[in-house]
Amino acid sequence: MQIIENSQVYDAIVVGSGAGGGMATKVLADAGLNVAVVEAGPFFDPADEQQRTQMKWPYESPRRGASTTRAFGDFDAAYGGWEIEGEPYTHKDNTEFHWFRSHMLGGRTNHWGRISLRFGPQDFKHKDIDGYGDNWPIGYEDVKPYYDRVDKLIGVFGTNEGLPNDPDGFFLPPPKPRLHELFYIRGARKTNVPVYPSRMSMLTKRINQERGVCFYCGQCSRACQVYADFSAGTCLIFPAQKSRGQVDLFVNCVVREVTTDENGRATGVSYINKEDRKEYKLKGKVVVLGASACSSARILLNSKSPQHPNGLGNSSDLVGKYLHDSTGASRAGFIPDLMNRSVSYNEDGVGGMHVYSPWWGDNSKLDFPRGYHIEIWGGMGMPSYGFGFNANEFNKFFGTKVGGYGDVLRSDVKKYYGAVVGLSGRGESIARKDNYCEIDPNVRDEWGIPVLRFHYKWSDLERNQARHMQDTFEEIIVNMGGEPLGDKPGKDSDYGLLAPGKIIHEVGTTRMGDDPKTSVTNRYQQLHDADNVFVVDAGPFVSQADKNCTWTILALSMRASEYIVNELKQQNI
Known part of the structure; x- marks a missing residue:
């Protein structure tokens, strides 16, 4: 099959537009970089009358708002669910894991509960306390400055x-x-x-002219037409498009793999356009994966080459391992x-x-x-x-x-x-190596991409x-x-106890660490095996904590993205 190549070389290609991808897009674009954002779902703006479900009555839906077409109800702002037609996943050894995907600009941030909790000092070093799992290579003091800035940038009560x-x-x-x-x-x-x-990212007070203030309709799961709640599209992607850099959106595009050169370094990504079903290639100096913990692991595992026969970033054989959910x-x-x-x-x-x-x-x-x-x-x-x-x-x-x-x-x-x-x-559950996702050797999705197979037990x-x-x-x-x-x-x-995956807080598939033999990324979420590939979703988490993971995804993505900017300026990558 002919692959259509885009001639432009971007400074960075960001895969996924949720919390991690959205933050990376804003930081990189604010620094003046040319950024391509590749999103598996369609463009979404909750202020658009054609897409908006906020303030609609149940009788305005032919299903009265039932969950027959969307997992959380007909008015919920999540295009996807645990099961998506044509995009299956499988299970190994009769285990159970439910994988939620929200394919749309902003991803799952359009409908999440917006519980915005910081991880605490103990959460980064729990092995020292109880002997289970592993410590993070970083501590709260490393992340605190970024938590502070996320609070002020996005707003949290x-x-x-x-x-x-x-x-x-x-x-x-x-x-x-x-x-x-x-x-x-x-x-x-x-x-x-x-x-x-509670600590939640809805604006009870105005913080800038671009966003409104919550008017207490109680419908945040529908995404907010005045941008009073946090969604990555409205609060990060849209402002990034107005910044110094160039932001090109490639929506309805499913990434197959990260492409590499003869030295094993990333050259860009290949993707399937859902509308014409053709395969395309984008070129970039840096590839930033923010597709979600499992999706990014799937992309890396499918990115095989002579230099990376086990999948990109997988010399440790740990991509997909240590998967865990709340x-x-x-x-x-x-x-x-x-x-x-x-x-x-x-x-x-x-x-x-x-x-x-x-x-x-x-x-x-x-x-x-x-x-x-x-x-x-x-x-x-x-x-x-x-x-x-x-x-x-x-x-x-x-x-x-x-x-x-x-x-x-x-x-x-x-x-x-x-x-x-x-x-x-x-x-918080304990991260275990024998809870994992891998590529199913026998099953592909409707785009011809090998799917994930899960193995998970409480x-x-x-x-x-x-x-x-x-x-x-x-x-x-x-x-x-x-x-x-x-x-x-x-x-x-x-x-x-709900089945694994039902809480939709999956983390850990590309865990960070200082030793390339026991981790996938370093403390800046940079692949040990390819220094111009970064993972900014929850994949690098060493442990989950008893808090929701979104605020930490945002803080760590900001930290990693500023590191990318600095490394590009110094021509280190």
Whole structure:
């Protein structure tokens, strides 16, 4: 097949336009570089009337907003999901991993929860504390200056609390707790679980003229038409297009591989254009992979050459290894005092929680080594498809029939809606070499590119953590004056522990380290085997921490991208 080559040589080619790729694009373009951004999905701008789903009613969808076409509902701003037609992945040894992909400009940052937590000092050196996994080659002090700058560049609300492993930052004013969150605060404190204002990247106050301020519609998962929440497209890519450098977008383009020369150095990328289904080549001095941890690993593994027979950057045989996702388990409770809620005022707030509980426990006294934080959901937001309560559970609680049809159903919905509060734990799993992704030798996607095959199992450490979550959730719900709904998940269901990949925090496939024999990238996320290739997504993470990973992706991408600029100026790459 003929491959069409672009004659221009870019200073940098950025693959992927999510958190890591978006930040790299902005830093490189601000430095005056010519940048090509290659994105597997279409162009997306939430301010565009044709693409916008914010402020639309369920009846405006032929599916009433159901999740038959998008994993999180018809109005969710994520083009993709765990399963994408024509783009499969497989599993090895009957293990389970669910791989979420969002193919669009801005990637998964268009619909994420925007929980924006820094990793703490302990999170970079956990092996020193509990003996599990490995330490990062860098520490919190290396990343702190970039966290500070990300806070100011993007905006995050919260409060400074002086917590040793949940570092303070530069925060905008947080929104006040809503009624169901006030009940949570009461129950959590009775359980000796601390509660603080959550730290989330929505603008409660104006930080520049290009972005608006949150107006509390509660629909951040739909992406914000006034750019008040953080999405990589609106907050990084669009501003980069107005900077000193040149930014060319190549959307609907699926990267097959990183191309290399006879010395094994990268020369660019080859990609398939989804619209004409032809293969093209782009040339670049530097290639920056920010396609997501698993996608970047797939590209590297498919980039084979005489100089890199095992895949680019894979002389250590560690590309794809040490894959790990956050743990996750949940429980809901019915709070009788929240019945018959007034609906005459707007308490929707931001699209997510106003308060949260960071990890408070002493793992040295527990049977699992790493912690988790608690996320809270509930309230009086707009009902979505399938919002209804579980009538059987309510019937058991009240000893009478709840729900039905017509006026009875409408009356009961008004009576009970908003009286259910949910608690979700998101915790740290241990990075293990035998949890990994690799290339399936027998399966290709519709673009002719070999697909990933996953091997992943939880250990008893993660199950024990989930059991602790369930014990804590039940105690908090009772202390809220509530009744836990459903049977308490037990050992036979791994204590409600969700399958790997379901939390969508996968990291670790191109881990960083100082030794090329035991890592893929160095401390600046530069491949040991090819000095002009960098990975700026969550692939280089040595461990996940009990925090969401996006703020750390952004900070590390900024750090790596400034290193790239400096190395190019000095002609080192």
